[in-house]
Amino acid sequence: MAKVPMQFRLNGSDRAAFADPADNLLTVLRRGLNEFGPKYGCGQGTCGTCSVLIDGELHLACLTLAAACEGASIETVSGMADGPNLHPLQNAFMEHFAAQCGFCTPGMLIAAKALLDRNPNPSREEVIDAIAGNICRCTGYEPIIQAILSAARVSPAQRRS
């Protein structure tokens, strides 16, 4: 089967890849482009650790047809820090011990970013809803919720989007 050539922006850089016609985006990112930020947890849409932003919208890379991302702008956890400066969400996750094994963290951070980009001042319920598609087996969620709420309290001027 002929490969599908594709181009898109990944964390602000133009990238090109060849995908099999039915490849999911996670496969193309991890296997094709060595972008290991999003993880492969379940491949079923259940765990959320493959979460990415596609044109600013939260999507699950494992359930996204790669070929449908032609021309799109894709953001992963790897694009959140600005050089050595971590994103306020990343700092807050460290301060609140919101990562233990860390397997859910790439998805949690991206889901939280999707929330704060749209709603800089979320309620606790809105935070819980925003990470409802992301499973964490370690933290019991409370440190993650606290981290997101505290990152939201960082003034918008300090937060880069």
Add this chain to the structure above:
Amino acid sequence: MPLGLRVAQSLSEAAGILAADPRARLLSGGTLVMRDVNEGRLTEGTLLRITDPAFRQMQVSGNRIELGAGVTMAAVLANRELGFLHAPARAVGGPAIRNMATIGGNLFAETPYGDFTVALLALDAQVMVLAGYGSARAVPLEEFLAGRARGEARLVAGVQFNRPQNPADFRFVKVSRVKPKGLSVLSIAAHLPGSASRIGPARVAYGAMAPMPIRARGVERALEGKALDAAGIAAARAVALEGVSPATDAIATDWYRREVLPVHLARLLGERG
């Protein structure tokens, strides 16, 4: 031969491809199709994608609402005119799933999925079906679901239904054990036009109480022309289980579903605002 991919620029082109190639599978939001691909249940044939903007169009200003089959749950939630549908749209998965999952795909989702379809059933929705090249035909949703059970493969272009006269006439509840996001133990949608003292032609639908979303005809009959008071609700509750045949799955046993359905139905009917 591994899976191929085709892209249709128009709905009629897509309908033609689906009619001509029994191994072509439409990919709408892909939340179920890509799962089948990832798990090796779908390894041959052709995935078909539709880029026609009409597939994602919404016509919501008037009394007759038209939603393209490619409209996502998130698009429904972002639309204020569709406030009465926000509860069923929010009932589908978490935020990432809602950004992807479409109305068309929900019509084909196996139970206990299909929460949005339950709402459409209580709205007496018509499904716009393209069975090959040509124009779309309107099929009542109930008839469409019966056809789906027989395995008829047709392209759904969109759905149409009348806006409830009063948003409070329409109610929806999804019962799940995991909060805020879990699969349905069951879901109930009710459209109760008229007034609290005299209900007009009622429509009540259940999800996860049968192999497909079903109408609760006994409940509809019990409610029509009655007042939505304690006696009216008790009469509806007494016939709540008419026609149900729930499954036992990882979420609940059939016994449990039967036990809790009348309770949730009575609560939903009692919450008239």
